[in-house]
Amino acid sequence: RQAIPDVRVCLRLFGDPRNPAALAQHGHALAQTYLRPGDALTPGNEWNLENGFTPQEVAHWSYEFLNSWGSLPPLDIHLVTPALSPGAPHDFGPLTEAWGLYDYIGVHAYLGLEGHLTKVRDYWPNKEVWVTEFGTDRKAEAAAYAESFLRRCVDLGYVTAAAWFLWDCLPEKEWRAWVARGTPTETALYNATHSAPGPTPPD
DSSP states (O other): EEEEEEEOOOOEEEOTTOOOOHHHHHHHHHHHOOOOOTTTEOSOOOOHHHOOOOOOHHHHHHHHHHHHHTTTTOOOOOOBBBOOOOTSSSOGGGHHHHTTTTTBBBEETTTTTHHHHHHHHOOOOHHHHHHHHEESSSSGGGGHHHHHHHHHHHHHHHHEEEEOHHHHHHHHHHHHHHHHHHHHHHHHHHHHHHHHHOOOOOO
């Protein structure tokens, strides 16, 4: 927020999938502390991979979380669906109604596993996408891939934000240098969603 005061933050919740009500309460408390109006929160992570949930179970869980969240004092915070793993069995069909109640559709996209970026539009054509993870484990190609992916997001026109899974993609020293250096694509993505010019990369 110091570098870009109007940056939008998406808080990701990880917790016990058996208790969506408790996770909603915990997320609500964190949101009051760390988030600003217009920021976002996404509950859960790849339930189809980490917990072996069926699509019907993911839909039920998504309803339960949403109902619990709705019973808490209102916050001006957007809800992003918990993204599914693109590398595990999945079916968006049973999620259409439940996820349609969220503000954004959460997507994970990795090199060779980017299909969800466009597939979700078949099910939620009027919803914008929030990419909560993208990246590649090919460390030598990571920076170039990140720039290419961001350009694609800008071209698609319905991606609100994209979060690079930095830790998995580059050694810490390298990704810190990449972020500090800044890229034309970062500025392009910023300008695509802001009326002001892009930020000046730090020294």
